[in-house]
Amino acid sequence: MALKNLPIISDCTVSACSYNNDGCRAGAITVEAFGNEAACGTFIPLSVKGGLPTMMASVGACQRADCTHNELLTCGAPTIKIGTGTSTADCLTFSAR
Secondary structure (H helix, E strand, O other), rough: OOOOOOOEEEOOOOOOOOOEOOOOOEEEEEEEEEEEEEEEEOOOOOOOOOOOOOOOEEEEEEOOOEOEEEEEEEEOOOEEEEEEEOOOOEOOOOOEE
């Protein structure tokens, strides 16, 4: 999968994240395995805003090998959504095999 084909984060509703400024502005996020959850490993709860204002973040890596969208630890979904699930910032697109 080429870098330009990585899925973008179409929606992030985690307002407490430093990278959320009317959408995710991190260069890329990592979806990590956090217990039974697929959590956003890039979530940073600081008062300082970060990222690039014109950046549309993508998923760089996914540790949830048991997700139907996971292909060689890379997300194969067309887009993903991040929001509050069991933890503060979860991949809401996660779907167990």
